[in-house]
Amino acid sequence: KAGVTQTPRYLIKTRGQQVTLSCSPISGHRSVSWYQQTPGQGLQFLFEYFSETQRNKGNFPGRFSGRQFSNSRSEMNVSTLELGDSALYLCASRGGLRGETQYFGPGTRLLVL
Amino acid sequence: AQSVSQHNHHVILSEAASLELGCNYSYGGTVNLFWYVQYPGQHLQLLLKYFSGDPLVKGIKGFEAEFIKSKFSFNLRKPSVQWSDTAEYFCAVTTGGSYIPTFGRGTSLIVHP
Numbered sequence: 696k697a698g699v700t701q702t703p704r705y706l707i708k709t710r711g712q713q714v715t716l717s718c719s720p721i722s723g724h725r726s727v728s729w730y731q732q733t734p735g736q737g738l739q740f741l742f743e744y745f746s747e748t749q750r751n752k753g754n755f756p757g758r759f760s761g762r763q764f765s766n767s768r769s770e771m772n773v774s775t776l777e778l779g780d781s782a783l784y785l786c787a788s789r790g791g792l793r794g795e796t797q798y799f800g801p802g803t804r805l806l807v808l
Numbered sequence: 809a810q811s812v813s814q815h816n817h818h819v820i821l822s823e824a825a826s827l828e829l830g831c832n833y834s835y836g837g838t839v840n841l842f843w844y845v846q847y848p849g850q851h852l853q854l855l856l857k858y859f860s861g862d863p864l865v866k867g868i869k870g871f872e873a874e875f876i877k878s879k880f881s882f883n884l885r886k887p888s889v890q891w892s893d894t895a896e897y898f899c900a901v902t903t904g905g906s907y908i909p910t911f912g913r914g915t916s917l918i919v920h921p
Contacts, residue, residue, distance in 0.1 A: 751908050787852075795902065801850070801851040
């Protein structure tokens with residue numbers, strides 16, 4: 696099976712702009728989670744979608760939002776970008792025998808200037 | 809809320825040295841434990857996982873980890889590291905019925921040839 700894919704791989708934006716990132720999960724996986732990875736904070740959970748519904752949400756401001764489509768593909772949107780939003784954004788789909796394992800994509804590296 | 813501590817932030821070893829990376833979690837109930845690895849320029853991938861049964865878990869590339877419930881620990885080991893093991897290693901835990909892992913801050917391992 697193909698792995699989790701994310702587009703674009705790299706993005707440069709300026710403060711105040713908005714950005715949309717895309718994630719396609721492994722075929723058959725219905726859960727998609729998003730994480731922010733930074734050197735100082737490590738991996739922090741943003742939110743999880745399952746069957747087009749947000750099931751869990753991390754501790755991020757409302758500028759961070761997401762959605763999931765009927766084909767399980769997911770998008771994450773960040774509005775009014777701040778310098779501190781510069782990070783690697785990882786998407787993961789959940790699989791395994793009991794759906795307990797996260798499988799990660801390569802990430803989108805966002806730089807906010 | 810649960811937390812995960814990785815006490816070694818940076819580890820530098822020579823090839824053929826033995827490796828042990830510490831991971832401790834804070835949660836008194838049932839846990840599922842994971843080690844992920846992120847090679848330079850690559851996506852986060854699963855090294856090994858523990859759900860139940862034998863507390864000594866073997867993963868890919870010669871890695872193993874031991875779950876010690878009384879110490880709330882899940883340390884990662886490899887008897888002889890290679891240059892290709894240079895990477896960032898993350899310990900993660902899920903608790904109760906949640907599938908959302910909490911990650912440690914990561915340990916950067918550099919192996920000198």
